[in-house]
Amino acid sequence: MKRTLVALAAFCALSPVFAQSSSPVAASAPAAQAGASAPAANKREARVEERIAELHSSLKITPQQEEQWAKFADVMRENGRTMADLYRQRIAQRDTMSALDDMKQYEQITQANADGTKRLVEAFEPLYTSLSPEQKKLADTSFRSEHGKKRHASAHRSPRASGADAASATKP
Template sequence: MKKAFVVLATTLSISGAFAQNAATPAAPSSAAVEAGVAEHQQRVEERIAFLHSTLKITPDQEALWKTFADQMRTNGQSMGELFKQRAEGQSTRNALDDMKEYAKITQVHADEMQKLVTAFEPLYNSFSADQKAIADKTFRHGAPERGGNGGKRPKNKHNSQAKPADAAPAASDPAAQ
């Protein structure tokens, strides 16, 4: 009897887990989506302010800085709009639509990043040696001041050796755009 009870309890708990995984998450409300877009834009503005201060932008560099910061804002708006559309269509999308939507977001992100690199290059080239050193450290993925682990990937069963991350600008983070 005791064994039957254990088997029954185990069966019920496993079936409950499957039922939870099969449930379709509710689509976020439009107010929640709008709040998320506004929060995203706020993070972009905070990142711009942080970089301006950290990189010690000089008055002579302001025009180049403005071009770069405006591109960050544009990227943030583009990505925010795509994620908004994705969230709003969540309940009606099938697996194929979901993959297509993700491919579209990935392509737009790549295109926007190229524009950001184009805007950053003349600014970076105008930097003093000290500014370049600060930029190199600040923009490195996984930099300790960004909560990372110094650009190293954590060891896991699929990645037995820590490898350095690429040194792409931190502004490429979806959260920073």
């Protein structure tokens, strides 16, 4: 539960990790990339849905909180799709990008991350306000403990990890 709460909320904050892929992609395999990205996209989407379900359960969301919860979950889904799309574009174009193009694309990913985080906070605030003291304590503890683990894990992650490896290592 704790892991899920932070992983969902930190998804946007940690999404730039997806952009730091150094694994080579064969220039002659764009069709293979497109075919391979569909299962990966489905897998990422399934992970987001799994975390949403786990978080819903662990926070003991009540029927009265469902409206706020649905808005928060929808933002998580939207942020996940946005970052996955940007990541796929980066992978597809990285062999042909100039250094300037690379920096501009990274800027786009970083801006999308910031915008997504803002939307996530805006959706979480009314939900958090509606939580009982017990639910707030669970959320507060989860955020504190998971953010510490994320920092520790990222310090030990291999800088040469591929995008997919980095994505699974951070479990956004």
